Amino acid sequence: MAHFAKISEDNKVLQILTLNNVSMLDSNGVENETVGKQYLEKHHNWPAHLWVQTSYNTVENTHRLGGIPFRGNYAGIGYTWDQENQIFWPKKPYASWVKNISEARWQSPIGDAPQLTEEQISQNASGVQSWGYHWNEENQVWDLLHHIWNEENQVWELINDF
Numbered sequence: 001m002a003h004f005a006k007i008s009e010d011n012k013v014l015q016i017l018t019l020n021n022v023s024m025l026d027s028n029g030v031e032n033e034t035v036g037k038q039y040l041e042k043h044h045n046w047p048a049h050l051w052v053q054t055s056y057n058t059v060e061n062t063h064r065l066g067g068i069p070f071r072g073n074y075a076g077i078g079y080t081w082d083q084e085n086q087i088f089w090p091k092k093p094y095a096s097w098v099k100n101i102s103e104a105r106w107q108s109p110i111g112d113a114p115q116l117t118e119e120q121i122s123q124n125a126s127g128v129q130s131w132g133y134h135w136n137e138e139n140q141v142w143d144l145l146h147h148i149w150n151e152e153n154q155v156w157e158l159i160n161d162f
Helices: 031-045 118-126
Strands: 003-009 011-018 049-054 080-082 087-089 099-100 103-108 129-136 143-152 155-158
Touching: 003 031, 011 031, 031 049, 118 129
Parallel strands: none
Antiparallel strands: 003 011, 003 049, 080 087, 099 103, 129 143, 143 155
């Protein structure tokens, strides 16, 4: 099955449809995106130039099954189609974040969050403590958060012990 994103004139993804690969075959029996777009225009009454093929197995410019990544990310409703870079972009998470084109993902202006320590990772695995970084847009920094599970109240409590 092939997947196609239906996009608006302003490149917003409106819908994702699957298409039987047979409906994409050209006169030589080769799968062709243009043929798929024409099929979708005819059967869904939406202009061919506003259909863009997407790969179900592509996330952050990596193919989950080891194949060749296609168009950066699998399109999702609300994503934006970037014709110039041939990438489907999810919603920008923070105003300050920038596009990392090579990895087809948004990135903070200071880079990725620091790595957790082995001890923090081990504590996360225990299920009673949780360590993680959260982007602080106001201060443009990664804040380290530490939560402990409160069994009595069945809630995670923020602990400031570091």
